[in-house]
Amino acid sequence: MKTRGASIAACLTITTLLVASCSGGGSGDDGADGGPVTLTFQSLSDQPAAIEATEKIVADWNEANPDVQVEIVPAGWDGIYDKLITQFNGGAAPDIIHYEAASIVPFAVDGYLADLSEYMSDEKRSDIPEGILDSVTVDDQVIAYPTELQSYMVFANKTMLEDAGVEIPTGDTMTWDELREIAQATTKDGAYGLGWGLASPTAAFMAMAPGFGGEYFEGTGADASITIGEGEMALPELVDTMAHTDNTVLPVTLTQSGSETLASFYAGQVAMTIQGSYQAANIANDAPEGFDWVVLPPLEGPDGAEQAANPQTLSVNIDSEHVEEAAEFIDFFTDTDNLAALNEADALIPATTSAQEAMASSLGDENGWSTILSSGQYLTSAPYLFVDAYAQWKDTVATPAYQKFLAQEIDADQLASELEAGWDEITK
């Protein structure tokens, strides 16, 4: 009897749960019945303030455009590439797609994204720095609007620099030689001049290679070839020299992420740290009370202060029934005020000049923002964005090779050989 009662209860529970589980799902209205068009916008905004800013922009749009309503579909960065592949192949991709240039370009090459060239106004086009626009242009087609950027900046413990008698650089840029000298001057009493989280060094080396004339790749798509020459090797060799000859880099940081390195920065174990510019907000929030810090000018190599940009982007699904409306929404989303508000919330650099100026005007020099925003002018496109096998090469060849090099398991010649041979292996 007891068993029968339990069985009935179990059956009822299962039925109830199944009914409950049936309630999910649903899709937006396509406007075919004369009602408003609903566009789905897959947003990857993750910070509470950025989510709020995104929701406000969408709410403003929806209020001003009752016939074209936008519905936010939040998603996470982790696994989004696999999700998009399935969505596109399964015909279930959203109308508007938030992603980043390096990862969205392959989808454009495969024909999944609409050409937005005809929808982008001349004003908007001229507002986006040429190098940034290049990073979202595939075969002369603008396949995304760039929205947010980051650059690599040097954050310094002002007290430690002053105690070491270092004059804090204030120019438009700062050379790598100056960085090296400051690191040498501040390496004393058990502290190191620099902490650089290079657990995954490829992104940083690729981004900063243009300052040394490094391009890595020639050609695009499946036809791209790799060249590892002086320009490409200059930065890894400089880090190696600073870490193992000058002994001015805290060794453990070479095996840490950027965020993990900040703990050593706060504790005064390192005088400077190279980080993504967005860390300014985290440092302002997390640094111990009384911690006096400053953002140093953008780093300049022999070929300039350029860094490769990998902007976050907004694209339109080519199979969307409302490409024009989606493009209009993106144009609205990337208005000066909207872009400035979003980037301020995300602690990133706007992709348009006018939004950078607006943000600089509202933030002033608070938390080094004027210096960080000035680095936006040096952000440019990079060949690796348009190379098919880059992601595979980065994960399976470059990162392990750089890690071995920084651990002194292989020398510079072996590093160059591994980078080239690895590329040949995965593209043969």
Added chain:
Amino acid sequence: MRALVRPAQYVALAFYIVFLGFPLLWLISASLKSSGELNSLTVSLIPQDVHWDNYSQALARQGLVRSAWNSAVVALVSTALVIVIALPASYVLARLRGKIRAAGVGWILVSQVFPVILIVLPLFLILRTIGLTDSLVGLTLVHTTYTLPFALWMMQGYVAAIPVDLEEAGSMDGANRFTVLRTIVFPLLMPGIVATAMFSFVSSWNEFFFALVLLQSPENYTLPITLKMFIGGEGKVALGPLAAGSVLAAIPSIVFFSLMQKKLTGGLLSGAVKG
């Protein structure tokens, strides 16, 4: 010497419990720390200041409660389906000989060969055809299908461990086959059913990839999807709220295990038959 054995066993057990429990303690500790403390070099299990704000952020920000409900629904229903299907199937696998068993074992082994990434696209297309993408029903069926082979393999081992002599004894006392199954086999199988249910529940509760790909609407997201959203782009991680969310996410599993563990009685068959 013998007097020292029992205390030594307790000491070893204590170490083992600490070893197993420490990550959970550390998670709870992290969930109560401020961002500044989490990013400092000072390592302490006890937070300097208890920071409950992480919990309010976790609960408010990402629809955690709704996701937990979705996960619970999918995990419980798929677990129930797995048990309902695996129970008779495992008996057939364990007791019968011949082509059915060979086909069953072959299916189990072959189904474990394919990596998830290989089957997800065809699966997505099939589910789309029958209107079950972005649906908890679809995800439940996927979890059931994906868990079933191993559950079947697991449970047929428990069935095989029950002596056939017991069933024969029942038959000799006049019980028909159904009565033998209901009154002798299934009660003895209870530890196996519980262990399989636990495996099935945890597999579904933690499953990320199918949920990521199949679910499109935030109202359908399961817990692993929601928790992953605390990890942002550009290497940004909201450690405190993530830890708080993870602690909250672990509670249903802990409750489920607490309720079920009493049923995991070992040695039930000791002395059931001679020799």
